[in-house]
Amino acid sequence: MTTTTSPFPSDPPVVLDRREGPFGEVVLRRHGDLLQIIANGTFLMDTSDGRSERLLVDAARDALGAECEGPHVLIGGLGVGFSLAHAAADPFWGRITVVEREPAIIRWHREGPLRELSARALADPRTEIVEADLVRHVHTAAERYDALCLDIDNGPDWTVTEDNGSLYSPAGLSACKSLLNPGGVLAVWSAQPSGDFEETLWNAGFRGVRTEEIPVVRGVPDVVHLAVRAA
Template structure:
């Protein structure tokens, strides 16, 4: 398989350099460097890079703001990615326990001892941080833990999944499991590469309240968004 995958951020003409390539639970994952950027590719599809991080930070901040000053809230971050959400959460002393669920051992390794450690080293050393190697969909359905906020950033969002099985997280059954993992008044925040009016309706049908969408403008194309919803108190 070629390692020259097009991405939305390929603005120079230097060839990307593959740093690592591994087979994971759902296929091939690749870490590559393209100029100053680190990029994660899954099964030949661009997932994310280190170019920005605004929408990942919004994912965390919007959830915290919606909790209205709850002391030391517990947050579940679904998907480690390049570490923007984790690093941003750990930089805020208002958060209590920070649990990150990531199913790709390669991605966890790249953060613990590889090139992505430069972004997440201090966050991983934070005593509030816990990394769980597990499939997020299974974890949400099977875990007995509860959280004040779920910040979910897996795949490309509810309308554009790359990995088979991820779509079930955004289904009525998956959202019911998310609802059960939240404390009363808890917040569900879902990152997406595009807005989805249908997903807003699915959230309401799943029993969530105060459903809204916040947008992050992008250089070109449709904006990244964060869908927000609240479990009734």
């Protein structure tokens, strides 16, 4: 979930829609040319860049390797749609499943202002949108995936809601590992590196644990934590 934005226009933002969802208030607003998503008064993301979201998907693809044929990727969090659009533009992926818990965000993509970013990806026959809480989904899904690209928080140490913290716990990571096919890749976006999270990944039985930096315009780099389920 990227928090790095371009300089805002001088005009105040305009609220396009405001919804009460299962996890509180969600707002879509326009600020100049940017579309922004705000949850419970906290800025989540906007349409200013998308570099981090694209590199999250690419990091998982590169970790899988070209020999993996028609892999199935799960993208955790629809957001403004950058990760989905980037995955759908890549013929490498055989199936693309996006898990999003906020019905308002899904609606904004299907029939609202965010449709301009995701319409082509949503029309792709490889794409499936699942309205569900990702934390619950990793414990209950019957499907198995080759890659999990998770971007629902600002990182393992900075979650949007308290309940999300369990996803990065030993039990949550064990569920993620069980959801992956042998040799599958877990990729987790974060606003900052976390040595403790790397150690938890190792202890959960993942292999090839590493952290890749994503340069940003200002401040410390974003990162993607990568880990592989043993074949």
